[in-house]
Amino acid sequence: MKTQVAIIGAGPSGLLLGHLLKAEGIDCVVLERQTGDYVLGRIRAGVLEQITVQLMERLGLDARLKAEGLVEEGFNLADGERLIRIDVANLTGKTVVVYGQTEITKDLMDAAAPRGLPVIYQAGDVAVHDIESDAPYVTYTKDGKEERIDARFIIGCDGFHGPSRKAIPASVGREYERVYPFGWLGILADVPPCNHELIYANHERGFALASMRSHTRSRYYVDVPLTEKIEDWSDDRIWDELAIRLGPDAAANMTRGPSIEKSIAPLRSYVFEPMRHGSLLLCGDAAHIVPPTGAKGLNLAASDVHYAAEAITAYFKKADNDAIPAYSTKALARVWKAERFSWSLTKLMHRFPDDGPFERAMQVAELDYIANSVAAQTSIAENYVGLPV
Structure with a gap:
Protein backbone atom coordinates (compact mmCIF):
# COMPACT_ATOMS: atom_id res chain seq x y z
CA MET A 1 0.00 0.00 0.00
CA LYS A 2 1.18 3.52 -0.78
CA THR A 3 0.01 6.73 0.84
CA GLN A 4 1.29 10.21 1.55
CA VAL A 5 1.10 9.96 5.36
CA ALA A 6 1.05 6.88 7.61
CA ILE A 7 -0.31 7.59 11.08
CA ILE A 8 0.42 5.14 13.89
CA GLY A 9 -2.20 5.15 16.63
CA ALA A 10 -5.99 5.57 16.41
CA GLY A 11 -6.53 7.42 19.65
CA PRO A 12 -7.90 10.96 19.52
CA SER A 13 -4.65 12.50 18.23
CA GLY A 14 -4.16 10.02 15.39
CA LEU A 15 -7.79 10.18 14.29
CA LEU A 16 -7.89 13.97 14.59
CA LEU A 17 -4.78 14.29 12.44
CA GLY A 18 -6.18 11.86 9.90
CA HIS A 19 -9.39 13.86 9.56
CA LEU A 20 -7.53 17.16 9.23
CA LEU A 21 -5.31 15.78 6.48
CA LYS A 22 -8.21 14.18 4.62
CA ALA A 23 -10.04 17.50 4.74
CA GLU A 24 -7.06 19.00 2.88
CA GLY A 25 -7.10 16.24 0.27
CA ILE A 26 -3.97 14.52 1.62
CA ASP A 27 -3.96 10.71 1.51
CA CYS A 28 -3.33 9.02 4.84
CA VAL A 29 -3.83 5.71 6.62
CA VAL A 30 -4.21 5.18 10.38
CA LEU A 31 -2.84 2.04 12.05
CA GLU A 32 -3.97 0.82 15.50
CA ARG A 33 -2.74 -2.28 17.31
CA GLN A 34 -5.89 -2.63 19.40
CA THR A 35 -9.54 -3.09 18.47
CA GLY A 36 -11.85 -0.12 18.17
CA ASP A 37 -13.79 -1.27 21.23
CA TYR A 38 -10.57 -1.39 23.26
CA VAL A 39 -9.68 2.17 22.22
CA LEU A 40 -13.12 3.40 23.24
CA GLY A 41 -12.81 1.62 26.58
CA ARG A 42 -9.94 3.84 27.71
CA ILE A 43 -11.09 6.27 30.42
CA ARG A 44 -9.18 9.50 30.06
CA ALA A 45 -9.42 13.26 30.48
CA GLY A 46 -12.45 15.39 29.91
CA VAL A 47 -11.55 19.11 29.96
CA LEU A 48 -11.10 20.60 26.49
CA GLU A 49 -9.19 23.78 25.72
CA GLN A 50 -10.18 26.15 22.92
CA ILE A 51 -7.73 24.53 20.45
CA THR A 52 -9.36 21.10 20.80
CA VAL A 53 -12.88 22.50 20.48
CA GLN A 54 -11.87 24.63 17.49
CA LEU A 55 -10.37 21.67 15.62
CA MET A 56 -13.57 19.67 16.08
CA GLU A 57 -15.57 22.70 14.88
CA ARG A 58 -13.34 23.06 11.81
CA LEU A 59 -14.03 19.44 10.90
CA GLY A 60 -17.76 19.83 11.45
CA LEU A 61 -17.65 17.05 14.05
CA ASP A 62 -18.74 19.13 17.02
CA ALA A 63 -22.52 18.55 17.00
CA ARG A 64 -22.52 16.16 19.95
CA LEU A 65 -19.83 18.18 21.71
CA LYS A 66 -22.02 21.28 21.52
CA ALA A 67 -25.12 19.37 22.60
CA GLU A 68 -23.61 17.43 25.49
CA GLY A 69 -20.45 19.30 26.49
CA LEU A 70 -20.53 21.38 29.67
CA VAL A 71 -19.15 24.89 29.22
CA GLU A 72 -17.07 25.75 32.29
CA GLU A 73 -16.35 29.37 33.16
CA GLY A 74 -14.07 28.64 36.11
CA PHE A 75 -12.65 26.13 38.55
CA ASN A 76 -11.70 26.02 42.22
CA LEU A 77 -8.64 25.48 44.39
CA ALA A 78 -9.42 24.29 47.92
CA ASP A 79 -6.85 24.93 50.64
CA GLY A 80 -8.63 23.22 53.52
CA GLU A 81 -10.37 26.36 54.70
CA ARG A 82 -11.90 27.92 51.59
CA LEU A 83 -12.59 27.60 47.91
CA ILE A 84 -10.47 29.89 45.75
CA ARG A 85 -12.43 30.33 42.54
CA ILE A 86 -10.49 31.04 39.36
CA ASP A 87 -12.92 32.96 37.16
CA VAL A 88 -11.51 31.83 33.83
CA ALA A 89 -14.20 33.44 31.67
CA ASN A 90 -13.94 36.85 33.31
CA LEU A 91 -10.14 36.83 33.44
CA THR A 92 -9.48 35.58 29.90
CA GLY A 93 -12.72 35.96 27.94
CA LYS A 94 -12.56 32.24 27.19
CA THR A 95 -13.98 29.01 28.59
CA VAL A 96 -13.20 25.30 28.66
CA VAL A 97 -15.61 22.49 27.83
CA VAL A 98 -16.08 19.30 29.82
CA TYR A 99 -16.51 16.50 27.28
CA GLY A 100 -14.85 13.13 27.78
CA GLN A 101 -11.88 12.05 25.69
CA THR A 102 -13.79 8.84 25.02
CA GLU A 103 -16.56 10.91 23.44
CA ILE A 104 -14.10 12.83 21.25
CA THR A 105 -12.62 9.53 20.11
CA LYS A 106 -16.07 8.12 19.33
CA ASP A 107 -17.01 11.17 17.27
CA LEU A 108 -13.79 10.90 15.26
CA MET A 109 -14.09 7.13 14.92
CA ASP A 110 -17.70 7.22 13.74
CA ALA A 111 -16.85 9.78 11.05
CA ALA A 112 -13.82 7.91 9.67
CA ALA A 113 -15.57 5.55 7.24
CA PRO A 114 -18.12 8.10 5.94
CA ARG A 115 -15.28 10.55 5.25
CA GLY A 116 -13.01 7.99 3.63
CA LEU A 117 -10.38 7.87 6.35
CA PRO A 118 -8.98 4.32 6.39
CA VAL A 119 -8.27 2.94 9.88
CA ILE A 120 -6.67 -0.49 10.21
CA TYR A 121 -7.33 -2.01 13.63
CA GLN A 122 -5.50 -4.96 15.19
CA ALA A 123 -2.31 -4.13 13.33
CA GLY A 124 0.34 -6.06 15.22
CA ASP A 125 4.13 -5.74 15.37
CA VAL A 126 4.13 -2.23 13.92
CA ALA A 127 7.61 -1.02 13.00
CA VAL A 128 8.91 2.06 11.19
CA HIS A 129 11.78 1.96 8.70
CA ASP A 130 14.07 4.33 6.80
CA ILE A 131 12.87 7.44 8.61
CA GLU A 132 16.04 9.32 7.65
CA SER A 133 15.10 8.99 3.98
CA ASP A 134 12.37 10.55 1.85
CA ALA A 135 10.76 7.14 1.43
CA PRO A 136 10.02 5.73 4.90
CA TYR A 137 7.69 2.80 5.36
CA VAL A 138 5.76 0.97 8.03
CA THR A 139 5.43 -2.77 8.44
CA TYR A 140 2.80 -4.58 10.48
CA THR A 141 1.04 -7.91 10.72
CA LYS A 142 -2.65 -8.43 10.08
CA ASP A 143 -4.42 -11.80 10.18
CA GLY A 144 -1.07 -13.54 10.33
CA LYS A 145 0.31 -11.79 7.24
CA GLU A 146 3.01 -9.11 7.11
CA GLU A 147 1.90 -5.90 5.40
CA ARG A 148 3.78 -2.78 4.31
CA ILE A 149 2.76 0.86 3.85
CA ASP A 150 5.04 3.19 1.91
CA ALA A 151 4.63 6.88 2.71
CA ARG A 152 6.32 10.24 2.49
CA PHE A 153 5.83 10.92 6.20
CA ILE A 154 5.15 8.77 9.26
CA ILE A 155 3.41 10.34 12.25
CA GLY A 156 3.73 8.64 15.63
CA CYS A 157 0.52 9.14 17.63
CA ASP A 158 1.09 5.83 19.40
CA GLY A 159 1.56 6.88 22.99
CA PHE A 160 4.38 6.53 25.46
CA HIS A 161 4.96 2.81 24.83
CA GLY A 162 4.57 2.81 21.05
CA PRO A 163 7.31 2.07 18.48
CA SER A 164 7.60 5.52 16.90
CA ARG A 165 9.73 7.34 19.46
CA LYS A 166 11.96 4.27 19.83
CA ALA A 167 12.81 4.51 16.13
CA ILE A 168 14.68 7.78 16.71
CA PRO A 169 18.38 7.03 17.37
CA ALA A 170 19.54 7.47 20.95
CA SER A 171 22.32 9.73 19.69
CA VAL A 172 19.69 12.15 18.42
CA GLY A 173 17.05 12.14 21.13
CA ARG A 174 17.09 13.58 24.64
CA GLU A 175 14.68 12.71 27.45
CA TYR A 176 13.55 14.87 30.37
CA GLU A 177 11.60 13.11 33.11
CA ARG A 178 10.21 13.60 36.58
CA VAL A 179 8.43 10.61 38.17
CA TYR A 180 6.12 11.56 41.03
CA PRO A 181 5.95 9.54 44.27
CA PHE A 182 2.19 8.96 44.06
CA GLY A 183 -0.58 8.07 41.66
CA HIS A 196 -20.83 22.56 38.86
CA GLU A 197 -17.12 23.39 38.53
CA LEU A 198 -13.98 21.35 39.18
CA ILE A 199 -12.42 21.39 42.64
CA TYR A 200 -8.69 20.74 43.16
CA ALA A 201 -8.15 20.18 46.89
CA ASN A 202 -4.97 20.28 48.97
CA HIS A 203 -5.70 18.49 52.26
CA GLU A 204 -3.41 17.23 55.02
CA ARG A 205 -4.43 13.66 54.05
CA GLY A 206 -3.54 14.30 50.41
CA PHE A 207 -4.83 15.65 47.14
CA ALA A 208 -8.38 15.22 45.80
CA LEU A 209 -10.16 16.28 42.63
CA ALA A 210 -13.88 16.53 42.01
CA SER A 211 -14.72 16.64 38.32
CA MET A 212 -17.46 15.52 35.99
CA ARG A 213 -18.21 14.08 32.58
CA SER A 214 -21.84 15.24 32.42
CA HIS A 215 -24.66 16.40 34.69
CA THR A 216 -25.15 12.78 35.71
CA ARG A 217 -21.65 11.28 35.57
CA SER A 218 -18.81 12.23 37.92
CA ARG A 219 -15.08 11.57 38.00
CA TYR A 220 -13.25 11.83 41.31
CA TYR A 221 -9.60 11.29 42.26
CA VAL A 222 -7.46 11.00 45.37
CA ASP A 223 -3.70 10.69 45.34
CA VAL A 224 -2.24 7.52 46.88
CA PRO A 225 1.25 6.06 47.30
CA LEU A 226 2.45 3.99 44.35
CA THR A 227 2.46 0.94 46.60
CA GLU A 228 -1.34 1.01 46.92
CA LYS A 229 -3.44 -1.66 45.19
CA ILE A 230 -6.82 -0.92 43.67
CA GLU A 231 -8.38 -4.04 45.23
CA ASP A 232 -7.74 -2.55 48.67
CA TRP A 233 -9.97 0.42 47.86
CA SER A 234 -13.65 -0.35 48.06
CA ASP A 235 -16.12 2.18 46.70
CA ASP A 236 -17.10 3.12 50.25
CA ARG A 237 -13.49 3.73 51.23
CA ILE A 238 -12.97 6.03 48.26
CA TRP A 239 -16.14 8.01 48.93
CA ASP A 240 -15.19 8.36 52.60
CA GLU A 241 -11.74 9.65 51.70
CA LEU A 242 -13.14 12.08 49.14
CA ALA A 243 -15.57 13.48 51.69
CA ILE A 244 -12.69 14.25 54.06
CA ARG A 245 -10.29 15.71 51.52
CA LEU A 246 -12.78 17.80 49.57
CA GLY A 247 -14.17 19.38 52.72
CA PRO A 248 -17.60 19.58 54.34
CA ASP A 249 -19.30 21.77 51.74
CA ALA A 250 -18.40 19.51 48.83
CA ALA A 251 -19.11 16.42 50.92
CA ALA A 252 -22.60 17.68 51.74
CA ASN A 253 -23.38 17.87 48.01
CA MET A 254 -21.64 14.63 47.03
CA THR A 255 -23.85 11.79 45.83
CA ARG A 256 -22.38 8.34 46.34
CA GLY A 257 -22.91 5.46 43.96
CA PRO A 258 -21.34 2.27 42.58
CA SER A 259 -18.21 2.73 40.49
CA ILE A 260 -18.24 2.17 36.75
CA GLU A 261 -14.46 2.16 36.64
CA LYS A 262 -11.65 2.38 39.18
CA SER A 263 -7.94 2.60 38.50
CA ILE A 264 -4.65 3.97 39.81
CA ALA A 265 -2.59 6.00 37.32
CA PRO A 266 1.04 6.87 38.12
CA LEU A 267 2.08 10.47 37.52
CA ARG A 268 5.08 11.68 35.54
CA SER A 269 6.33 14.68 33.64
CA TYR A 270 8.19 13.66 30.48
CA VAL A 271 9.45 15.35 27.33
CA PHE A 272 11.35 13.86 24.41
CA GLU A 273 13.30 16.11 22.06
CA PRO A 274 13.23 16.48 19.12
CA MET A 275 9.63 15.75 18.10
CA ARG A 276 10.72 15.23 14.51
CA HIS A 277 13.58 13.26 12.98
CA GLY A 278 13.81 12.89 9.23
CA SER A 279 10.44 11.83 7.90
CA LEU A 280 9.05 10.90 11.32
CA LEU A 281 7.00 13.31 13.45
CA LEU A 282 5.80 12.61 17.01
CA CYS A 283 2.50 13.84 18.46
CA GLY A 284 0.96 13.61 21.91
CA ASP A 285 2.05 11.04 24.46
CA ALA A 286 4.63 9.64 22.05
CA ALA A 287 6.65 12.78 22.78
CA HIS A 288 5.47 14.07 26.14
CA ILE A 289 3.52 13.21 29.27
CA VAL A 290 2.07 15.67 31.77
CA PRO A 291 0.57 14.91 35.18
CA PRO A 292 -3.22 15.22 34.86
CA THR A 293 -3.27 18.24 37.18
CA GLY A 294 -4.46 21.02 34.89
CA ALA A 295 -5.90 18.72 32.18
CA LYS A 296 -3.23 19.32 29.55
CA GLY A 297 -2.61 15.84 28.08
CA LEU A 298 -5.29 15.62 25.38
CA ASN A 299 -5.08 19.33 24.66
CA LEU A 300 -1.32 19.23 24.13
CA ALA A 301 -1.85 16.36 21.71
CA ALA A 302 -4.41 18.48 19.87
CA SER A 303 -1.99 21.38 19.51
CA ASP A 304 0.71 18.99 18.25
CA VAL A 305 -1.76 17.70 15.67
CA HIS A 306 -2.61 21.28 14.68
CA TYR A 307 1.08 22.06 14.07
CA ALA A 308 1.71 18.74 12.30
CA ALA A 309 -1.30 19.16 10.01
CA GLU A 310 -0.19 22.70 9.14
CA ALA A 311 3.34 21.53 8.33
CA ILE A 312 2.28 18.54 6.25
CA THR A 313 -0.32 20.57 4.36
CA ALA A 314 2.26 23.28 3.62
CA TYR A 315 4.66 20.64 2.31
CA PHE A 316 2.19 18.97 -0.05
CA LYS A 317 0.09 21.93 -1.15
CA LYS A 318 2.57 24.82 -1.07
CA ALA A 319 5.85 22.97 -1.70
CA ASP A 320 7.11 24.49 1.57
CA ASN A 321 10.21 22.50 2.50
CA ASP A 322 10.80 24.49 5.69
CA ALA A 323 7.51 23.63 7.41
CA ILE A 324 8.40 20.06 8.43
CA PRO A 325 11.82 20.96 9.94
CA ALA A 326 10.15 23.77 11.93
CA TYR A 327 7.49 21.46 13.45
CA SER A 328 9.47 20.26 16.47
CA THR A 329 10.60 23.70 17.62
CA LYS A 330 7.09 25.14 17.25
CA ALA A 331 5.41 22.26 19.09
CA LEU A 332 7.96 22.07 21.90
CA ALA A 333 7.60 25.78 22.71
CA ARG A 334 3.99 25.12 23.73
CA VAL A 335 4.76 21.72 25.27
CA TRP A 336 7.27 23.14 27.74
CA LYS A 337 4.88 25.88 28.86
CA ALA A 338 2.17 23.30 29.50
CA GLU A 339 4.68 21.10 31.32
CA ARG A 340 5.58 24.04 33.53
CA PHE A 341 1.95 24.72 34.40
CA SER A 342 1.11 21.09 35.12
CA TRP A 343 4.24 20.66 37.24
CA SER A 344 3.65 23.85 39.23
CA LEU A 345 -0.02 23.03 39.91
CA THR A 346 0.96 19.50 40.95
CA LYS A 347 3.55 20.88 43.38
CA LEU A 348 1.04 23.37 44.76
CA MET A 349 -1.83 20.96 45.37
CA HIS A 350 -0.05 17.76 46.53
CA ARG A 351 1.78 16.88 49.75
CA PHE A 352 5.07 15.26 48.73
CA PRO A 353 6.54 12.61 51.06
CA ASP A 354 9.87 14.42 51.40
CA ASP A 355 8.35 17.85 52.01
CA GLY A 356 8.74 19.38 55.45
CA PRO A 357 7.32 22.40 57.28
CA PHE A 358 9.05 24.86 54.94
CA GLU A 359 7.52 23.36 51.78
CA ARG A 360 4.08 23.32 53.41
CA ALA A 361 4.46 26.95 54.47
CA MET A 362 5.30 27.82 50.86
CA GLN A 363 2.09 26.12 49.67
CA VAL A 364 0.04 28.05 52.22
CA ALA A 365 1.68 31.33 51.20
CA GLU A 366 1.19 30.63 47.50
CA LEU A 367 -2.48 29.72 47.89
CA ASP A 368 -3.06 32.83 50.00
CA TYR A 369 -1.34 34.95 47.36
CA ILE A 370 -3.51 33.42 44.63
CA ALA A 371 -6.66 34.02 46.68
CA ASN A 372 -5.88 37.73 46.95
CA SER A 373 -4.18 38.53 43.65
CA VAL A 374 -6.01 39.12 40.37
CA ALA A 375 -2.65 38.94 38.59
CA ALA A 376 -1.94 35.47 40.00
CA GLN A 377 -5.44 34.27 39.15
CA THR A 378 -5.10 35.65 35.62
CA SER A 379 -1.85 33.77 35.08
CA ILE A 380 -3.46 30.52 36.22
CA ALA A 381 -6.57 31.15 34.12
CA GLU A 382 -4.54 31.87 30.97
CA ASN A 383 -2.67 28.61 31.33
CA TYR A 384 -5.73 26.59 32.28
CA VAL A 385 -7.81 27.74 29.31
CA GLY A 386 -4.85 27.09 26.98
CA LEU A 387 -2.08 29.29 25.66
CA PRO A 388 -2.31 30.49 22.03
CA VAL A 389 -1.12 28.17 19.26
Missing part, protein backbone atom coordinates in the same frame (compact mmCIF):
# COMPACT_ATOMS: atom_id res chain seq x y z
CA TRP A 184 -4.15 9.18 41.16
CA LEU A 185 -6.81 6.72 42.23
CA GLY A 186 -9.85 7.51 40.11
CA ILE A 187 -13.47 6.50 40.41
CA LEU A 188 -16.08 7.03 37.69
CA ALA A 189 -19.73 6.84 38.75
CA ASP A 190 -23.15 7.68 37.37
CA VAL A 191 -23.92 10.29 40.00
CA PRO A 192 -24.35 14.08 39.68
CA PRO A 193 -21.22 16.12 40.45
CA CYS A 194 -20.86 17.73 43.86
CA ASN A 195 -20.10 21.10 42.29
